[in-house]
Every structure is written in structure tokens, then in C-alpha cells.
Amino acid sequence: AQRVTQPEKLLSVFKGAPVExxxxxSYSGSPELFWYVQYSRQRLQLLLRHISRESIKGxxxxxNKGETSFHLKxxxxxxxxxxxxxxxxxxxxxxxxxxxxQGTTLQVKP
Amino acid sequence: NAGVTQTPKxxxxxxxxxxxxxxxxxxxxxxMSWYRQDPGMGLRLIxxxxxxxxxxxxxxxNGYNVSRSTTEDFPLRLLSAAPSQTSVYFCASSYRATGLLxxxxxxxxxxxxxx
Numbered sequence: 001a002q003r004v005t006q007p008e009k010l011l012s013v014f015k016g017a018p019v020e021x022x023x024x025x026s027y028s029g030s031p032e033l034f035w036y037v038q039y040s041r042q043r044l045q046l047l048l049r050h051i052s053r054e055s056i057k058g059x060x061x062x063x064n065k066g067e068t069s070f071h072l073k074x075x076x077x078x079x080x081x082x083x084x085x086x087x088x089x090x091x092x093x094x095x096x097x098x099x100x101x102q103g104t105t106l107q108v109k110p
Numbered sequence: 111n112a113g114v115t116q117t118p119k120x121x122x123x124x125x126x127x128x129x130x131x132x133x134x135x136x137x138x139x140x141x142m143s144w145y146r147q148d149p150g151m152g153l154r155l156i157x158x159x160x161x162x163x164x165x166x167x168x169x170x171x172n173g174y175n176v177s178r179s180t181t182e183d184f185p186l187r188l189l190s191a192a193p194s195q196t197s198v199y200f201c202a203s204s205y206r207a208t209g210l211l212x213x214x215x216x217x218x219x220x221x222x223x224x225x
Binding site: 004006009036043044045046049086097098099100101102103 | 141143145150151152153154155158168169200202213214216217218219
């Protein structure tokens with residue numbers, strides 16, 4: 001079965017602390033994985049895609065096929081990082097279909 | 111470009127009423143999708159379309175209909191609203207480019223309450 005699991009509903013950290021938002025997936029093929037972010041009262045937007053191996057707003061995510069994980073990390077959290085984060089998997093490169101995790105709310109306290 | 115637009119932003123329906131949520135994009139994207147967002151459930155795919163005239167069911171299609179008569183528009187119809195359909199609905203579109211991964215662009219959402 002194709003599934004994305006984000007085990008934490010809420011992650012609360014202090015400003016300047018490291019952040020790791022967990023994402024595990026279940027998929028038999030070669031996965032295409034993404035992180036989307038939704039800031040308060042804004043629409044969802046793409047944060048990262050695994051193929052790009054990029055760092056956006058200080059966030060990075062590495063695909064670990066052995067552990068079937070795609071955790072999102074940032075060494076020093078900022079208050080403006082507070083948002084809802086969704087991990088997503090695209091099961092087929094022929095469609096725009098995405099399977100989302102349950103989402104994790106990141107709260108960065110001053 | 112306006113991107114992905116959705117109307118209305120808010121809607122309250124009584125059980126049994128029908129309505130259509132509108133979604134439009136001006137980016138000439140082939141793919142369009144409807145998701146619903148519920149607390150603790152993340153986003154779940156309702157229906158999607160890979161091009162004009164082609165639609166398919168997602169994870170939670172029951173109670174919803176879609177059509178795609180043009181590339182730009184992808185309306186979502188609730189046939190007989192139920193309280194279980196109270197949710198925030200997001201429309202998304204994406205492009206296909208050879209050798210590239212597509213990014214999904216999301217609309218601002220429609221918050222629907224069914225009483």
C-alpha cells in the first residue's frame with residue numbers, strides 16, 4: 001500500500017533549536033518525495049523535493065531508501081518557520097497525483 | 111498570472127443541498143486535483159484529471175462529481191451535502207515537462223460547513 005506517515009501532530013521547539021520533522025513512507029517503486037508547507041492563512045506551497053537535493057529557507061531533507069524516510073531538518077529554527085508541514089509522495093511520474101501525510105504543526109517559541 | 115483560483119472562499123450548506131466548488135487555473139496545466147483537508151487526516155485526494163475530458167477517482171470520491179471540459183476549469187460538485195463533508199477543499203494543478211518533476215500549485219481553499 002502507498003502511504004505517508006508523519007508521526008508527530010505537533011512539534012514545539014525554541015528559537016535557535018534544531019528541528020527534525022519525521023516522514024516515513026510505504027511504496028514499492030522508486031519514490032518521488034516532497035515537503036509542502038502551509039503558513040497561517042496561506043495556501044500550501046512546495047518547500048522541497050528530494051530530487052533537487054536543495055536547501056530552502058535553511059531546510060534540508062534526505063531520502064533514506066533503507067529506512068524509507070524523508071525527514072525534514074533545520075539546524076536553527078526561526079519563529080517564521082512556524083507552520084503546518086506536509087510530507088507527500090507521488091506514486092507515478094505520469095500524473096500530478098500526490099499522497100500526503102497527516103501533517104505536522106511546527107511551533108517555534110521565542 | 112492569477113495561478114489557481116477557487117470560489118467561494120466560505121460556504122455553509124444544509125444537509126441534502128447540492129453545490130459546485132469552482133476551480134480555475136491560467137497556467138495551461140494539464141493536471142488538476144481536488145483534495146480535502148481534515149484535522150489529523152492530512153490532505154486526501156478526491157478526484158483528479160490528467161487533461162481535458164479525462165477524470166479519475168482519488169482516495170475519497172464518494173459524494174463528489176467532477177468534470178473537465180476545458181484545460182482551465184475543474185469544478186467539484188457535491189450532489190447531496192452531508193455533515194461528513196464539512197472540510198477545507200483545495201484545488202491544485204501541475205504541469206508536465208520532460209525530464210523535470212512537476213510542482214503542484216494550490217488554490218487558497220474553500221471552507222465548507224454542512225449543518
